[in-house]
Amino acid sequence: MAxxxxxxxxxxxxxxxxxALFEARNIELKVRHYLDTPLDIAELTELLARLQSPLASLVRTxxxxWKAMNIDIGxxxxxxxxxxxDPRLLQRPIADDGQRAFIGRPPEAMLALLDNA
Structure with missing residues (x-):
């Protein structure tokens, strides 16, 4: 497993x-505190592709x-x-194995990474 x-x-x-869900299952994670180490455009683009979700799902609208920026979400x-x-705009949490990524809303949604692992 990646x-x-x-x-x-x-x-x-x-x-x-x-x-806590991952820790309870003894799953080793590389934790990235994205507020301290923000993602760049390339990383965000790749992450969005792995999420297989609409762009709006990635943003804390x-x-x-966000509201002050008055940006078209499209x-x-x-x-x-x-x-x-403003890295605070990134939806959280997100778990990413390099092939697939899931937003933890609810947190249990990220456990799909463990399927077929």
Whole structure:
């Protein structure tokens, strides 16, 4: 099984819950504190492809900074640039094995990475 990268914000309860789910199953993770080490445009583009979800699922659209930017969510380039500018806009948590990625809303959704592992 490929190493799972866990995009984590320790201040987020869902992120902590997701981390606990993997830890309870003794799954080794590479935890990336994305607020400290933000993703760049290339990483976000690749992550979005592995999520196989609409662009809107990657963005925390209720954040004040997102609303202030007044960006069309259909504009992928500008949306990804906004996440680079303000990493708090990245939905969390996300688990990514390099082939597939899942957003942990609910946290149990990320356990799909363990299927067929």
């Amino acid at each position: 190493a799972i990268i866990y995009y984590h914000n320790p201040r987020c309860s869902k992120s902590r819950q997701g981390l 209720n954040e004040t900074s 504009d992928q380039q500008r949306t990804l640039e906004a996440i680079v500018e």
